[in-house]
Amino acid sequence: GIFPRTLLGLRGIICEPFIHKDMAHLANNSLPLLVLMMALLYFYRPIALKVIWQGLLFSGVLTWLIARPAYHIGASGVIYFLVSFVFFSGIFSRNYRLIAVSLVVVFIYGSLLWYLFPIDAEISWEGHLSGFVVGIFLAYRYKKVLPKPDTYDWEEDTYQKDDFDKLFDDDGNFSPPQKEGEL
Template sequence: MTDVRTPPGAGARAVTAGALMVGWIALLWLLEGIDVVTDHALDPYGISPRDPAELLDVVPAAFLHGGWGHLASNTVPLLVLGWTAALADVRRFLGVVATIVVVSGLGVWLTAPAGTVTLGASGVVFGLFGHLLVRGFVDRRALDVVVGVLVAGVYGSIIWGVLPTDSGISWQAHLFGLIGGVGAAFLFRRPRRRPYTAVTA
């Protein structure tokens, strides 16, 4: 007996991606609530640069924020860009996000000013932005190129966030997140379909 499985349709993928992103956003808001009621007990899990012990905080720092306003500013772009990126393939999306978190966090750890603590999901936002911009060209998929153009049109102005214009904002997280997202497009590129020869029997 042959087991033939049909890939999930666009509707099912959209629901799965939506559920994933809603759950992620809910987790971020829950963590911020815990941080507030515990008198910011979670803030030390942000990244302090060039301290070897702080390398363990590269991942949790991406899930914590410096207040409700900070979290609110990241929520909508993370939800929109995350859902768009996850729509095609959730497993690939998880690999992309992991790459962005690590590259952004390590970049902050290496280059942020001494005496600072960096936390927030904006590095992931910039990474997803960069990933969506180039994914279509890397995969040679016209639809994803169109998606990238639309993303650039809606969120293109955030690119200025990679410049050191505000000492209270981590341009390092933005810049290295963007680099991580672009790199992840190549790291997790779709395999090319090989030409095949029809054989009759």
């Protein structure tokens, strides 16, 4: 695992997500990791691999820099990075579909926020915090390449109304054309 501020502890940056205390620890990390990775790959496919590698590396380095002197193991830092990346990317994109995904992530994983703080000495809250901060950073970094909201022809300035569209006013109310001599 990661042992902070030691040369040998650096190797744990890559190994940390694959080392777990026991089967319960592995099981508790597996389902969230699967769900969040699928969300990342489905909604952010063009940047998913870059985000995964950078998130893994940066969250590990940040844990190595700020954590207390003990071994830090498990994939929960990656889970926190994925939660914050998916959430903040949805907010930054202003795409209603991605915002909906963000809200689902908050609904399912919102309780994870408590473990950003030192609640239990057995839990690496520093790894959680590092992952969360890195997720926000990467969401902000990639906000220009996030999927944009769909635009439709009628939203463009160059849109020309056809004869049917001309039967409605700007509020969408039907207003048939007046014939000469009618009031």
